[in-house]
Amino acid sequence: MENNRPSAHLKWNNRNEEIKSQAGNSIREIERIIVNPIFDNQSFFKQMGEPVSIDGEIKNRYYYGDNYNLLQVLAKSKNERKIDLIYIDPPYMTELDYHSRISVGTYSDIRHINRKAFQDTWEGGLDSYLDMLYSRLRLMRQVLAENGSIFVHVDWHSSHYVKVLLDEVFGRDNFINEIVWCFGGGGSSRKHFQRKHDLIFWYSRSSEYTFNPQYRPYTSGTVQRGLTNVKGDRYKLNEEGAIMQDWWVDINKILSPTARENLKFPTQKPKELIKRMIISASHSGSLIADFFAGSGTTAEVCNELGRDWILSDSSKLALQTSLYRLLKSGSPPFTIVTGEKCPENYGQGELVLKKPVFRKSDKSGWLMELGIESYCPIKENKRPFSQDFSSDIEFWELDLDYNGEIFNSHYQVMREKQRFKDPIALNLLVHVPEKESYKIAVKVYDVFATHTMAVVTFEP
Ligand SMILES: C[S@@+](CC[C@H](N)C(=O)[O-])C[C@H]1O[C@@H](n2cnc3c(N)ncnc32)[C@H](O)[C@@H]1O
Secondary structure, rough: HHHHHHOOOOOOOOOOOOOOOOOOOOOOOEEEEOOEEEOOOOOOOOOOOOOOOOOOOOOOOEEEEEHHHHHHHHHHOOOOOOOOEEEEHHHHHHHEEEEEEEEEEEEEEOOOEEEEEEOOOOOOHHHHHHHHHHHHHHHHHHHEEEEEEEEEEEOOOOHHHHHHHHHHHHOOHHEEEEEEEEEOOOOOOOOOOOOEEEEEEEEEEEOOOOOOOOOOOOOOOHHHHHOOHHHHHHHHOOOOOEOOOOOOOOOOOOOOOOOOOOOOOOOOOOHHHHHHHHHHHOOOEEEEEOOOOOOOOOHHHHHHHHEEHHHHHHHHHHHHHHHHHHHHHOOOOEEEEEEEOOOOOOOEEEEEEEEEEEOOOOOEEEEEEEEEEEEOOOOOOOOOHHHHHHHHHHEEEEOOOOOOOOOOEEEEEOOOOOOOOOOOOOEEEEEEEEOOEEEEEEEEEEOOEEEEEEEEEEEO
């Protein structure tokens, strides 16, 4: 990189050229999920079909942890598939802490909860922000396919610095577009014009890259006038519409708190926005990465468009929101991976399972009744156990044959409609093959975004 650096480039205090090797520096699989959600909240013991097989290749991956670690592993690995398109929406240096506010419980017993999402505050100011981004962008270039593209989404806080960094890392010749995404709504100022756009910088790895032009409807004025009359046949209106330019005004932010898409993750981007970039610069089957995943918008869009994906985020709330989104939208299988060190809070609460009851099934094997006896988000909390604890649970998962290492999620139990308000089923009746003993694992994701797992072994 050093040799390719343009003579005009960005300098900051203690600019670090080294790619530091972090402790951990490897990834391991901790969970594989075949999406098989149970939404039923009425019949406690609804009989479930056979659990689907969890073996076989799983293409989609979520990395929980600092993306620097993941990027290093991807960059070093000889077997990893190169990435066709990277979209990142990193912190913008806003100097804010982001929270997610939700209301949980039934209408007579409603609680308001404020959950930490992520921090965009920088002790070392702009210098440390640039250090963070520079080291990661260089690794992103290494993991990008020769004909791949990267889209970097920022706003006025950092955009001018980031553009210069991108020129250096990807090369000025590989700059393709500065997309201006304009939106409305929210706040007003008497001191300056409203700041109502973000910037998305598009760079390619080389001059060979994919571009599928996009179209927008003609304005009513253009349609009425028609271009043919003015300029002749060569300028006839296109059937697809007008070719899209680099300023986008037709997609708004997710403003309404009740919008279907709104997952209450601050800074969540609309699916339409990400869809446009992915369609424009990749093909069906391409591998897409989003290293600052937030609520997981990119993964859902990839599923809808038939792309494979790698996502990462270091925030527990981001992981949980993405999981919820993927389960709810019926995602293809995916795995959760993490660094060597097990993430904190895999077991922060207190989860007690019921002793299962086994009944002979009509088919071969058993029908097993199992459920959650109690759950408390904080260990040793003296609150008396009651059915109320169910309102602390956002969703839970079940592994019917826990192997002691990887949680194989056979079923996921969720609320049908209102994410935090409907009752959630706490008991299940599942069909299991005949065995001498069963090692069952249950994992609870609670409304405070802490995750707790309980493992028990039973004999019928
Ligand atoms: C602006 S948000 C992304 C929002 C996302 N585009 C969406 O649609 O929901 C930035 C995300 O980057 C994550 N993040 C910040 N630093 C990170 C790091 N070093 N490694 C992984 N994730 C990081 C934060 O936790 C946060 O979820």
